[in-house]
Amino acid sequence: MEGKYTLETFAKKKSLTKHSALNLLSKLKKEGYLTVSGGGRQKRIYTITETIQSPTNGFYDLVNRYSPDKLVPKFKHHVFGRYTIERAIIDGIKIGDIRTLNATKHLFRHVNNWTNLFELAKKKRVETKLKKLYEEAREEMRVKSIPKRYNK
Numbered sequence: 368m369e370g371k372y373t374l375e376t377f378a379k380k381k382s383l384t385k386h387s388a389l390n391l392l393s394k395l396k397k398e399g400y401l402t403v404s405g406g407g408r409q410k411r412i413y414t415i416t417e418t419i420q421s422p423t424n425g426f427y428d429l430v431n432r433y434s435p436d437k438l439v440p441k442f443k444h445h446v447f448g449r450y451t452i453e454r455a456i457i458d459g460i461k462i463g464d465i466r467t468l469n470a471t472k473h474l475f476r477h478v479n480n481w482t483n484l485f486e487l488a489k490k491k492r493v494e495t496k497l498k499k500l501y502e503e504a505r506e507e508m509r510v511k512s513i514p515k516r517y518n519k
Contacts, residue, residue, distance in 0.1 A: 372413050421445060426462075429455045434473040438466060452477050453484040460493050460500060472504035481514050 372380070378388035392413055395401040399419035405411045425444025429452070431437050441462075452474050459471030478484055488497045504510050 369415055369417050372415065373410050374413070377413060424450055426450075426455050426458045430459065430467075430470045430474065433477055434470040436466065436470040436473070438470050451480075451483070453480055453487055456484060456497070456500075457487045457491055457493065460488075460496050461491065468500060472500060472507065475501055475504045475510045476508070478511055481517060485517050 374385060374388060374392070377383075377392065378385050381388060381391070383391065392401060395415060396403065399421065400416055402414045402416075402420055403411055404414070425446045427438055427440040427444060429450060433452075444458075456471055456474050456478070459467050459474070484497070485494070488494045501510070501513060
């Protein structure tokens, strides 16, 4: 049963109607054995695996969404709950290699809560690195301006 299918090929292989196949696929997705790609104008591709695939919604997914510099994940980053831009900036600074820092600069365009960002930086003890990265980002691109109370 493992492999890649469209709805029609899965229904044909299992000898089910389309509605029954869709119900079975949705059950597999809820249990974690299925991932979906495509949709819209493309056909949906259902990838079925024998082991449970936990979704990653961590640092690399967020950075690759907002940055033109795409990163290949060095590790699987699983986050439970909400993973914000502010936490991603701090994690990028903690990872610390050049490509990661260059991709992290683009996240400053999407910061909503500067207070939260600087509280996290203070907790992780990376305030100076954060300010330095912000200044580099400001030189290279248009970024949201930092509140004056943090720009000391």
